[in-house]
Amino acid sequence: MSIIKVHKLFKSFGDVNALQEIDLEVNASEIFGLIGPDGAGKTTLFRILTTLLIPDSGSANVCGFDVVKDYKEIRKRVGYMAGRFSLYHDLTVQENLSFYATVFGTKVSDNYELIEDIYSHIEPFKNRRAGKLSGGMKQKLALSCALIHRPELLVLDEPTTGVDAVSRTEFWDMLQKIRKKGISIIVSTPYMDEALKCDRVGLMLDSKILSTEQPENISKHHKNLLYSVKSLANNYIFLKALREQEWCRSAWLFGQTIHLGVNKDIDEIQLKKELRGMKDFESYEKISPGIEDTFIELMGVKGPDN
Amino acid sequence: MKRLIGFIRKEIYHIFRDYRTLIILFGIPVAQILIFGFVVTNDLRDVKIAVLDQSKDEVTTAIMDKIISSGYFVLEEELQSIDQIDPAFRTGNIKEVIIFESNFAEKLEKNGQADLKIIADASDANTGNLIANYTQGIILNYLNEMYKNIQIPYTINKYERFFYNPNLKAVYMFIPGTMALILILISTLMTSISITKEKELGTMETLLVSPLQPWHIIIGKVMPYIFLAFSNAVIILILGYFVFGVPINGSIILLLVSSILYVSLALSLGIFISTLSDSQLTAMFISMLALMLPTMVLSGFIFPIENMPKIIQWLTAIMPARWFISILKQIMIKGSGILFIWKELVILTSMTVLFIVLSIKRFKIRLE
Numbered sequence: 001m002s003i004i005k006v007h008k009l010f011k012s013f014g015d016v017n018a019l020q021e022i023d024l025e026v027n028a029s030e031i032f033g034l035i036g037p038d039g040a041g042k043t044t045l046f047r048i049l050t051t052l053l054i055p056d057s058g059s060a061n062v063c064g065f066d067v068v069k070d071y072k073e074i075r076k077r078v079g080y081m082a083g084r085f086s087l088y089h090d091l092t093v094q095e096n097l098s099f100y101a102t103v104f105g106t107k108v109s110d111n112y113e114l115i116e117d118i119y120s121h122i123e124p125f126k127n128r129r130a131g132k133l134s135g136g137m138k139q140k141l142a143l144s145c146a147l148i149h150r151p152e153l154l155v156l157d158e159p160t161t162g163v164d165a166v167s168r169t170e171f172w173d174m175l176q177k178i179r180k181k182g183i184s185i186i187v188s189t190p191y192m193d194e195a196l197k198c199d200r201v202g203l204m205l206d207s208k209i210l211s212t213e214q215p216e217n218i219s220k221h222h223k224n225l226l227y228s229v230k231s232l233a234n235n236y237i238f239l240k241a242l243r244e245q246e247w248c249r250s251a252w253l254f255g256q257t258i259h260l261g262v263n264k265d266i267d268e269i270q271l272k273k274e275l276r277g278m279k280d281f282e283s284y285e286k287i288s289p290g291i292e293d294t295f296i297e298l299m300g301v302k303g304p305d306n
Numbered sequence: 307m308k309r310l311i312g313f314i315r316k317e318i319y320h321i322f323r324d325y326r327t328l329i330i331l332f333g334i335p336v337a338q339i340l341i342f343g344f345v346v347t348n349d350l351r352d353v354k355i356a357v358l359d360q361s362k363d364e365v366t367t368a369i370m371d372k373i374i375s376s377g378y379f380v381l382e383e384e385l386q387s388i389d390q391i392d393p394a395f396r397t398g399n400i401k402e403v404i405i406f407e408s409n410f411a412e413k414l415e416k417n418g419q420a421d422l423k424i425i426a427d428a429s430d431a432n433t434g435n436l437i438a439n440y441t442q443g444i445i446l447n448y449l450n451e452m453y454k455n456i457q458i459p460y461t462i463n464k465y466e467r468f469f470y471n472p473n474l475k476a477v478y479m480f481i482p483g484t485m486a487l488i489l490i491l492i493s494t495l496m497t498s499i500s501i502t503k504e505k506e507l508g509t510m511e512t513l514l515v516s517p518l519q520p521w522h523i524i525i526g527k528v529m530p531y532i533f534l535a536f537s538n539a540v541i542i543l544i545l546g547y548f549v550f551g552v553p554i555n556g557s558i559i560l561l562l563v564s565s566i567l568y569v570s571l572a573l574s575l576g577i578f579i580s581t582l583s584d585s586q587l588t589a590m591f592i593s594m595l596a597l598m599l600p601t602m603v604l605s606g607f608i609f610p611i612e613n614m615p616k617i618i619q620w621l622t623a624i625m626p627a628r629w630f631i632s633i634l635k636q637i638m639i640k641g642s643g644i645l646f647i648w649k650e651l652v653i654l655t656s657m658t659v660l661f662i663v664l665s666i667k668r669f670k671i672r673l674e
Contacts, residue, residue, distance in 0.1 A: 047673060050515045051514075051515065051672065052511065052514060052515060052672050052673045053672060053673055053674060054672065054674075071671070071672075072517070075514075075515055075516055075517055076517050078515060080511075080512060080515040082508055082511045082512060083508075084507075084508040086507075086508050086509045086511060086512035086513075087509070088316065088319075088320070088507075088509060089507075090319065090320060090323040090324060091316065091319055091320075091323075095316070095319060098312075099312060099313075099315075099316045100512075100516075102308055102309060102311075102312030102313075103309055103312060103313070103513070103516045103517070103518055104516060104517060105308065105309060105517060145512075
C-alpha cells in the first residue's frame with residue numbers, strides 16, 4: 001500500500017519551473033528520502049503534498065486523499081515539519097507542545113508514549129522559551145510538535161539543516177523508531193550521507209526526480225570507472241588541472257583525495273600514463289562509486305560546485 | 307471550541323511576553339491624547355499683544371483693562387509711534403497691535419464716534435482671524451455696558467448661549483476625535499501585525515497544515531486584543547474626564563459598549579488588512595498611512611462634515627471613526643441615550659461583520 005502517490009506533477013512559479021513531470025510512490029511505513037541540492041524543488045514538492053500549494057497539472061494523493069480536493073482530510077493526517085522550525089519563540093517548550101496538541105484536537109498525554117523518546121531529551125528545559133533552545137533541541141521540539149497528534153505520514157523538510165553532527169545521528173535514530181510505530185516518513189535532505197539511512201531514496205535535481213532506489217542500489221547508476229587520486233601538492237590546483245583534461249567526466253574533492261570519473265574511451269593503462277604526465281601526481285586507486293559519486297554522475301556535471 | 311480556546315491562550319502569552327510592545331501599545335495612546343489635548347487646540351490663551359495708545363484717556367485705559375483681564379491677552383509692549391508696529395511684529399512674539407486714535411474719549415463723547423484700529427498677525431490665518439474677533443467682541447461688550455442706559459432706536463439685542471459646551475472648549479471636540487483616531491490606528495495595527503508576523507516567522511505554514519479553520523485563526527486573533535484595545539479606550543476616557551474635564555453626561559455602560567464595538571471593528575479591519583499583505587512592514591504601512599489621514603480629515607474630527615462637498619460627505623460615511631465620534635459626542639457631551647445613536651451602532655456593527663466575513667473569505671488556506 002502506498003501512502004503517497006504522485007503522477008506527472010508539474011508546478012511553475014512564473015517562468016521558473018519548480019517541478020517537472022514528477023512521478024513518485026512512497027510505501028506505507030517506510031522512510032523515504034528526497035536527496036538533492038538547494039533549489040532542486042524539494043520544498044515545492046513537500047508543500048504540494050502537505051496541501052500548501054496547488055499543482056499546475058498532474059495528481060497527488062496523500063493517505064488516499066487528493067491534495068487539492070480533500071485537503072482538509074490530509075491536514076488531519078499529516079505531521080509537517082517545515083524547513084524553518086515553526087516554533088513560537090516566545091512560548092516555552094511545554095507551551096509550544098500543548099498548543100500544537102490542542103490545535104490538532106488532542107492532548108499531550110494522549111500520545112505521550114509516541115514522543116517520549118524525543119521529548120525526554122528536552123523535557124528538562126520544558127520551561128525554557130523555544131527561542132533560547134539550541135538548534136538540535138529546536139529540531140527535537142519541532143519533531144515532537146509534528147508528531148503529537150499521531151499522524152499517518154510525517155513530512156520533514158530538511159530537518160537536519162543547521163543541526164550539529166551528533167544531533168543529526170540521534171535524529172535519524174529517532175526516525176527509525178517512529179517508523180517502527182507505523183508512521184510513514186518522507187524526508188528531504190541536502191546531505192547525501194543521510195541517504196543511506198532511508199529505506200528508499202529519490203534523487204532530485206533541477207525540478208526532476210532522476211531515480212528512486214534503495215540506497216545501496218543507487219551506485220548501480222554509476223556506469224563509468226572511478227578512481228581516487230592523490231596529489232603531492234595542493235589538491236585544489238590538481239583538481240583544476242584534472243578537469244581540463246578531455247577524458248575527465250568528473251573530479252571533486254573527497255576528504256584528502258580527489259574522486260575522478262573518466263570517460264569510457266580511456267582505459268586504465270592509458271589513464272595511468274596520462275596521470276603520470278601531470279605535475280604533482282602522487283598515486284591513484286580504483287574505487288567503487290558511493291552515493292555522492294553517483295549523484296554527481298547523474299547530475300552530469302564535473303563536480304558538486306558546478 | 308477547545309481549538310479556539312487553545313489559540314486564544316497562545317495569543318495571550320504572545321501579548322504579555324512582549325512587554326515592550328505592550329508598553330508602546332499603552333504609552334502611545336496616553337502620550338497622544340495628552341499631546342492632542344494640550345497642544346492641538348483653537349482656544350486663545352495668553353496671546354501677546356501691543357498697544358499704541360495715542361490718547362491715553364479713561365476710555366482707552368478702561369478698554370485695555372477689559373482686554374487684558376479677559377485672560378485671552380497679555381500686554382507685552384506699549385508702542386510710541388506707528389513706525390514701531392512693523393518691527394514689533396517681526397521681532398517679538400506680538401500677534402496683535404491695538405491702536406487708539408488721539409483724543410479717543412473726547413471724540414467718542416462729542417461725535418459719538420472714535421476710531422480704533424486692530425492689526426493682527428495673519429501669518430497664521432485662522433489664529434489671526436480669531437484674535438481679531440475676540441478683541442472686537444470685548445470692545446463691543448465694553449461699549450454695551452458703558453452706554454446701556456442710552457436708548458438707541460432700533461437695536462437688536464443679541465444674546466448668545468452655547469448648549470452642551472458653554473465655554474466652547476476645543477477639548478470637547480478633540481478628545482472624542484483623538485480617541486477615535488488612536489483606537490482605530492492601534493487596534494488595526496495590533497491584529498494586522500500579529501497575523502503577518504506568523505506569516506513571516508513561518509508558523510502560519512504549520513497552522514495551515516492543521517485542522518484549524520480560518521475562522522478559528524481570525525476570531526482567535528481578535529478576541530484577546532479586544533480586551534487590550536478596550537483598556538486603551540478606558541484609559542483615554544479617564545484621561546479625558548480627569549485631565550481635560552470632558553464630561554460624561556450619558557450612560558457609561560452605553561459608552562463602554564460602544565467602545566467595545568468600535569475596537570472590534572478596528573481589529574477586524576486589521577485582520578482584513580493582514581489578508582492583503584504578507585509582511586509586517588506592508589501591514590504597518592497600510593494600517594498607518596491608509597487610515598491616519600482619511601480618519602483625521604474625513605471623520606469630522608478636524609473639519610466639519612457639513613461644510614464638505616456632497617461627494618466627500620458621502621465618502622465620510624465609510625469612515626468608521628465618523629460614526630464613533632458622533633456616538634462619543636452624543637453620549638459624553640449631550641448625554642443622549644441609545645435612541646439617538648442606534649443608527650451609528652447599527653452601522654458600526656455591520657462594518658464589523660463585513661470585515662470579519664471578508665477576512666474569512668479572503669483568508670488564504672494555502673501559501674499562494
